[in-house]
Amino acid sequence: MLDQANFLVPPIYYVALSGILFILGMVGVLLRRNAILIFMSVELMLNSANLAFVAFARSFLDVNGQVFVFFVMTVAAVEVAVGLALIVAIFRTRRSIDIDELHSMEG
Amino acid sequence: MNSLFSLIPLVVFFPLLGMLINIFFGRMLMADENSKAPGVIASLMAGLSFVIAVLMFVALLGEPEGVEVPFMTWFSISAGSRTLSIPWTFKVDTLSSVMMLVVTGVGTLIHIYAIGYMHGDIDEQASKRGLSSDEAFDLKRRRFPRFFAYFNLFLASMLILVTGSNYLVMFVGWELVGLCSYLLIGFWFDDPIVGIYNSMAGRKAFVVNRIGDFGMVMALMLIFWTFGTLQFDDVFARAECMRTASQFECLAVDAAQMVETSPNFSLMFGFGLLQPISFGAITLSFQTVMIAITLLLLLGATGKSAQIPLFVWLPDAMAGPMPVSALIHAATMVTAGIYMITRSNVLYAMAPFSADTVAIIGAATALVAATIAVAQFDIKRVLAYSTISQLGFMIAAVGLGGYVAGIFHLATHAFFKALLFLSAGSVIHGIEHGHHATAHKGHGDHAFDPQDMRNMGGLRKHMPTTIVVYIVGALALAGIPPLAGFWSKDEILLDASKHDPLIYILLTIAAFFTAFYMGRQVWMVFFGQPRTEAAAHAHESPPVMTTPLIILAVLASIGGLMNLPFGRLHFLAEWLRESVAYAHVPAAGEGFSITVAVISTVLALAAIALSYIIYGTKPLQEGQADPLRVAGPLFTFLNRKWYWDEAYEAVFIRPFKCLANWLAFTIDWRFWHDFVHDSVIIQFFDGWAAILSRPVDMGIVDGAVNGIGRLVAGASSRLRRTQTGYVRNYALAVALGVVAIVAYLLIRFFAN
Numbered sequence: 001m002l003d004q005a006n007f008l009v010p011p012i013y014y015v016a017l018s019g020i021l022f023i024l025g026m027v028g029v030l031l032r033r034n035a036i037l038i039f040m041s042v043e044l045m046l047n048s049a050n051l052a053f054v055a056f057a058r059s060f061l062d063v064n065g066q067v068f069v070f071f072v073m074t075v076a077a078v079e080v081a082v083g084l085a086l087i088v089a090i091f092r093t094r095r096s097i098d099i100d101e102l103h104s105m106e107g
Numbered sequence: 108m109n110s111l112f113s114l115i116p117l118v119v120f121f122p123l124l125g126m127l128i129n130i131f132f133g134r135m136l137m138a139d140e141n142s143k144a145p146g147v148i149a150s151l152m153a154g155l156s157f158v159i160a161v162l163m164f165v166a167l168l169g170e171p172e173g174v175e176v177p178f179m180t181w182f183s184i185s186a187g188s189r190t191l192s193i194p195w196t197f198k199v200d201t202l203s204s205v206m207m208l209v210v211t212g213v214g215t216l217i218h219i220y221a222i223g224y225m226h227g228d229i230d231e232q233a234s235k236r237g238l239s240s241d242e243a244f245d246l247k248r249r250r251f252p253r254f255f256a257y258f259n260l261f262l263a264s265m266l267i268l269v270t271g272s273n274y275l276v277m278f279v280g281w282e283l284v285g286l287c288s289y290l291l292i293g294f295w296f297d298d299p300i301v302g303i304y305n306s307m308a309g310r311k312a313f314v315v316n317r318i319g320d321f322g323m324v325m326a327l328m329l330i331f332w333t334f335g336t337l338q339f340d341d342v343f344a345r346a347e348c349m350r351t352a353s354q355f356e357c358l359a360v361d362a363a364q365m366v367e368t369s370p371n372f373s374l375m376f377g378f379g380l381l382q383p384i385s386f387g388a389i390t391l392s393f394q395t396v397m398i399a400i401t402l403l404l405l406l407g408a409t410g411k412s413a414q415i416p417l418f419v420w421l422p423d424a425m426a427g428p429m430p431v432s433a434l435i436h437a438a439t440m441v442t443a444g445i446y447m448i449t450r451s452n453v454l455y456a457m458a459p460f461s462a463d464t465v466a467i468i469g470a471a472t473a474l475v476a477a478t479i480a481v482a483q484f485d486i487k488r489v490l491a492y493s494t495i496s497q498l499g500f501m502i503a504a505v506g507l508g509g510y511v512a513g514i515f516h517l518a519t520h521a522f523f524k525a526l527l528f529l530s531a532g533s534v535i536h537g538i539e540h541g542h543h544a545t546a547h548k549g550h551g552d553h554a555f556d557p558q559d560m561r562n563m564g565g566l567r568k569h570m571p572t573t574i575v576v577y578i579v580g581a582l583a584l585a586g587i588p589p590l591a592g593f594w595s596k597d598e599i600l601l602d603a604s605k606h607d608p609l610i611y612i613l614l615t616i617a618a619f620f621t622a623f624y625m626g627r628q629v630w631m632v633f634f635g636q637p638r639t640e641a642a643a644h645a646h647e648s649p650p651v652m653t654t655p656l657i658i659l660a661v662l663a664s665i666g667g668l669m670n671l672p673f674g675r676l677h678f679l680a681e682w683l684r685e686s687v688a689y690a691h692v693p694a695a696g697e698g699f700s701i702t703v704a705v706i707s708t709v710l711a712l713a714a715i716a717l718s719y720i721i722y723g724t725k726p727l728q729e730g731q732a733d734p735l736r737v738a739g740p741l742f743t744f745l746n747r748k749w750y751w752d753e754a755y756e757a758v759f760i761r762p763f764k765c766l767a768n769w770l771a772f773t774i775d776w777r778f779w780h781d782f783v784h785d786s787v788i789i790q791f792f793d794g795w796a797a798i799l800s801r802p803v804d805m806g807i808v809d810g811a812v813n814g815i816g817r818l819v820a821g822a823s824s825r826l827r828r829t830q831t832g833y834v835r836n837y838a839l840a841v842a843l844g845v846v847a848i849v850a851y852l853l854i855r856f857f858a859n
Contacts, residue, residue: 029838038834099834106832 014055021048035087035097039080046076108174111166115176115197118159118207119266125152125259133252140244143651146222149255153218153262157211164204171685173200175272175340193337198272200686205514205679206269206446209521213438214262216655218255220529221430223651225254227536228428234543236299254294258434261287265439269446273337274327277447281323281411284440289313291431292424301426308426315420319410326403333384333396334358343453343688349393350457353382380457394458401454401461405468408444412498414472419751421495425487429532432487437494437528438521445501445517449510449687456508456689463607466506470603470613473499475749477620481627482735482745485558486531489628492748493584494524496617500599503610509602510690511670511680516595518679519666523583523592526659530577533648533656534632537570538563541644555641560628564727565637569645572653574633576660581629583663585622585711591666593708598672601703602691615707622711626718635726672698 021044028041050069057065091097129136129145136144167173176197183192229250233243264287268280293309296302331337334345335358348357380394391399408414413421424436435441448455448465455462473496480492497520504513538557556562567574583590586597596618603611637643647653670679672693680692721734735742744750 026842030835030842102834103832106830 011055011059015052018048018052018055021045021051033098033100035090035099038099039083039087043076043080046072109166109169111162112174112176112199114159114162115199115270116178118156118163118197118211118270119263121152121155121159122149122259122262122266125149126256126263129252129256129259133256134248137248137251140240140247141226143222143226145252145255146218146225149259150215150218150222152259153211153215156262156266157208157215160204160207160211163199164208167199167201167204171201171682173198173203173686175199181276191331193273193275195276196272197270198339199270201682201684202446202449202514202686203269205518205683206442207266209442209518210262210265210269210439213521213525213659214265214434216658217430217434217438217525217529218258218262220433220532220652220655221254221258221428223649224430224529224532224536225251225428227539231539231543232295232298250294254291254428257287257290257294258430261291261435261440265443268443272339274330274339274342275337277450278323278327281407281443281447282320284435284443285313285316285320285411288316288424288431288435288440291435292427294428294431295426305426308420308423312420312424315417316410319407319417322403322406322410326400326407329396329400329403332386333393333400339450346397346453346457349382350380354384354393397454397458398461401451401458402464404447404451404454405461405465408448408465408502409468410444411447412441412444412502413495414444414468414499414502415475418472418476418495419755422488422491422748425485425491429487429528429535432491433525433528433532436491437524441494441498442501442517442521445498445505445513448502448505449514452505452508452510452687452689455506462506462508464506466503466603466607466610469499469502469504469506470610470617471499472496473503473617474613474620475499477617477624478745479748480624481620482733482742483624484560484733484746485556486534486560486563486628486632487528487558489560489624490524490527490531493527493621493624494520496621497524497584499617500596500614503614504599504602507602507606507610508689508691509599509606510687511683511692512595512598512602514683514687515670515679516592516599518669519583519591519595519663522659522666523580523590523663526576526580526656526663527584529652529656529659530573530580533573533652534563534566534570534577534645536648536652537566537573537645538641540646541569542639542641544644545640555639557641560631561727561733562639563632563637563642564635564639565633566642566645567633570633570647572647572656576653576656577633578629579660580663581625583666585625585715586618586707587622587711587715588704588708589664589667591663593704594667594670594672597699597704597707598670600707601672601693601698601700604700604703615710618707619710619714622714623718626715627722630718630722631727634723636728638727638729 025041025043025045025048028044029038032038032041050072053065053069053072057063057069087097090102094101125148128148133145136142136148138144176199178195178197181193181195183190185191226247229247230243232250233246236246238246261284264280264283266280268277268284271277271280289309289312292312293306296306296309298305327337330342333354334342336342336345341360345357345360348360380392382393383390384393384396406417410417421436421441425432427436455465476492476495476499480489480496483489483492497516501513501516501520504510504516535557542555542557579590583592586593588594600611600614600618603614637645668676670677677698680690680698683690684692725734727733733742747753
């Protein structure tokens with residue numbers, strides 16, 4: 001039976017790293033103008049969440065968290081496929097993927 | 108039951124069929140100017156109806172107690188456990204059979220006569236209006252079938268009246284004949300000269316009859332309330348029952364089974380004639396109720412049979428064409444009251460006061476009308492008052508209980524009065540023809556009255572058939588033996604002499620006047636010299652008119668055979684014994700009094716002699732005043748018919764018109780319209796409408812709706828600014844949201 005004492009690295013480290021990664025991703029999404037970079041930032045945020053899931057799953061010895069990570073990775077893959085397709089389509093019509101130029105939906 | 112009885116509905120449906128044919132195909136049947144087809148069909152239907160009536164008579168010879176032939180249920184109303192069912196059942200008994208024979212027999216003859224008369228009448232109208240021959244033909248195509256449709260409808264209605272087995276069906280017939288009377292009095296409502304008077308006469312007849320019908324309706328309601336039924340036989344059986352038993356016991360009685368009641372029980376609780384009948388708020392004794400019922404029925408009879416006080420419509424009803432006067436206003440419809448009282452003889456036997464009232468009214472009417480007839484100049488009006496007078500004789504007879512005498516006189520009167528009217532029609536027809544012939548030569552004037560006896564005179568040379576039949580009718584009416592009128596009038600006088608001397612005296616005086624005015628009329632019309640060109644050029648009527656006259660003259664001569672007051676010859680008395688329970692049937696040898704007969708005959712002969720002295724020896728000359736004018740104001744009094752119309756005008760009509768005017772102009776117009784409607788209601792409405800429309804509707808309702816609209820529009824125009832279209836902004840909003848949520852959670856976490 002494992003307990004917290006058996007961890008080589010304490011869970012708080014994982015959580016801290018996860019938080020740092022999430023904030024990095026969030027800053028990327030908010031500050032970058034290139035759609036692909038924004039996309040990569042989103043991936044970073046997703047993976048920070050994955051890291052937190054895995055860390056807590058390990059910490060609480062609950063396999064649900066690890067299962068959830070697989071779902072997140074699957075969804076992320078799908079999202080990448082759709083997102084890249086959209087970006088390609090946008091690039092083909094507008095010759096640019098600068099999202100500040102894409103504000104035709106304003107109210 | 109003899110299978111012949113089942114034919115009885117046809118007696119009504121033949122004339123009804125004739126009416127329908129004339130309504131829908133009448134114009135088609137009028138192929139040309141002289142076509143008689145509508146009249147022939149109508150007469151044929153009347154004739155077939157007469158055949159049925161004869162078959163009924165034959166069937167009744169075997170079963171004199173009579174039958175009721177069910178035909179259909181008119182209506183049926185259930186109220187709780189009790190059911191009011193009014194069947195249309197044909198009552199064939201000896202009384203209705205006599206009525207049917209008279210109505211259809213005389214009716215058929217008058218139908219045939221009318222074929223000739225109406226052709227002449229319509230031609231006369233056409234020339235009066237100055238129509239071209241095409242227009243005249245059009246008029247004839249419309250009016251000739253219409254006349255016979257009405258005539259057939261009348262016949263059907265009258266037969267419904269006399270064959271109905273309950274008071275309500277009788278009342279339906281009663282109203283329908285009134286309708287036909289109205290339609291036919293006003294037949295020439297569009298006459299260019301007197302049209303308005305014709306329609307006014309029709310209206311007068313209708314309105315006066317409504318007063319009588321009010322009495323009928325009230326009587327019917329009382330009968331139903333008291334006896335729980337309207338079937339003749341049941342009403343009479345229960346009335347008899349209630350002489351001794353209580354109302355409650357008797358309501359279960361019907362004609363077929365008489366419940367045995369214990370007289371001791373009933374007498375102990377004071378039942379019988381003095382028992383109380385409850386009408387909810389009031390309670391009357393049975394005797395009072397019977398008097399009320401019979402007096403209200405009498406009111407109905409005075410309307411329909413033209414008795415005091417409601418006789419005033421009948422003289423005016425002479426505005427109708429002559430066959431109408433003969434059939435409806437002399438022979439049949441006006442006898443409905445006598446039939447109805449005879450039918451209700453059981454009720455009158457239980458209310459002696461009412462019976463006495465009937466007799467007095469009849470005798471008074473007989474005398475008053477006879478005196479008025481003496482001073483009339485219009486040939487039809489003399490006959491109209493004569494009819495009223497003779498109806499008075501009949502009413503007096505049935506009031507005295509002499510139902511047989513009354514019905515006997517009804518039948519003979521139908522013969523001789525129809526004869527007199529139709530002969531007078533023949534005279535007028537001839538005079539109009541004469542007037543026509545002379546008018547074309549430039550002698551005509553539009554004010555010429557072909558019915559005024561002062562315009563006649565010397566017609567015996569021109570109208571050889573008419574004068575003979577006219578004199579037969581006049582002698583029958585005057586009561587000269589052995590003509591029909593003598594026997595029937597004598598029977599009434601004999602009955603009166605036995606039961607009520609006052610009535611006897613009144614009727615005898617009336618009989619004297621009757622003979623006098625008929626004598627006066629015959630001398631004035633047929634003897635002396637023609638007093639106008641029209642009379643000088645009069646001519647005899649065609650055979651289609653004279654043939655019915657001859658038949659009627661024969662009937663008026665030998666009609667007395669149906670009820671000779673000698674031994675076994677008293678047929679009608681024996682015949683009616685089956686259906687009229689309370690008829691006086693004189694004992695053997697008392698059916699005839701030589702004294703009464705001699706007195707009435709001598710008086711009649713004296714009256715005729717007197718009329719000969721006054722009018723026969725010194726015939727009236729052209730423009731000469733009537734010799735009776737020596738009586739001065741009395742003659743005027745009689746000529747103006749005792750000022751009855753004027754009295755009604757003053758007592759009823761003028762106050763009524765004043766009241767109607769007051770109600771119309773003051774109450775309805777000035778108060779209701781000008782004040783209540785225009786002022787109060789409209790102002791109230793306008794005020795409320797102003798409040799509701801401006802502050803309420805435009806302020807509150809519209810304000811709320813528009814405010815919401817403006818709010819939404821304003822809010823959305825501001826909110827749309829947040830929709831920049833920049834993904835960055837949305838992401839920032841999401842991030843800030845996350846921060847806010849996390850902050851909230853942290854605060855909650857640390858607050859605990």
